[in-house]
């Protein structure tokens with residue numbers, strides 16, 4: 001069986017065509033069952049006893065995070081998602097409240113930065129919003145910010161950002177780097193970035209349950225009171241078990257194989273959809289991600305098109321409004337983000353449906 005066949009056989013059949021993994025992937029039977037089994041165990045032996053019994057499964061999840069990030073001695077915490085992790089980090093931050101990030105920073109991240117009182121400066125980018133690593137090196141050296149927040153892959157385009165390069169510059173300057181890998185984890189190679197903190201969501205490319213995520217930090221980065229609070233806060237242990245299992249499945253499938261297949265899927269999607277009914281693909285065909293962004297033809301509203309694709313063709317895509325990346329986006333778009341199991345026939349069906357619903 002191919003990786004794609006295995007992935008498909010491991011989960012319930014989709015009602016239609018699901019090309020929306022950047023929003024929320026489809027969980028496997030085993031992951032769904034693991035979360036449910038934990039809830040049953042809580043009812044049988046008690047919630048705190050069940051949590052203790054799940055210790056090894058959760059430790060395996062934490063170990064997978066360390067392996068996939070290359071942060072071998074990191075403290076790994078389960079969170080309720082990426083935004084929760086960022087809020088924990090910024091709330092706890094003891095330095096000056098100023099940070100540098102990309103102009104394409106995720107809108108909800110900017111809102112958390114503002115709420116936590118951070119002044120935001122932007123890193124230099126090229127015409128497609130990709131970091132200009134050389135210029136960034138010069139600017140960061142000339143005026144090092146107290147913190148760099150770097151989103152390795154945005155929510156609004158499939159442009160892969162050079163995280164290793166920026167982290168290396170920051171390491172030389174002694175500037176801590178936080179990596180938002182909500183779209184990168186389980187998708188891109190995240191090992192060896194060399195971050196001080198790294199966080200992601202569960203439901204996106206690793207296909208775990210909704211409402212959970214992970215935060216990995218260099219030992220000593222978080223203050224003691226925050227670490228104590230994280231250890232005591234009420235959490236949904238069953239979903240952490242599900243997430244740990246999804247990480248186990250990802251590791252078992254082979255991270256390099258998964259990442260290679262996702263690159264292939266990205267290229268196939270862009271090839272299938274480029275120019276269909278006047279929609280323009282934003283990324284170069286071989287951009288190494290599985291996120292394809294479609295810019296609408298003049299006068300076409302991507303929100304309406306997304307709704308009609310669901311209602312009339314059972315095809316799930318994402319509408320990208322300007323709030324996704326308010327400092328960079330100038331017009332709304334449509335995102336198509338299949339997982340490893342997408343077929344050429346499905347991509348052809350998406351192209352056909354897009355043609356049918358574009359006025």
Ligand SMILES: *Cc1c(COP(=O)(O)O)cnc(C)c1O
Nearest residue numbers: 081082083106154155182183201
């Ligand atoms: C989805 C997303 C987030 C937020 O993740 P949650 O788990 O919903 O909090 C943050 N950053 C990026 C780039 C995202 O795509």
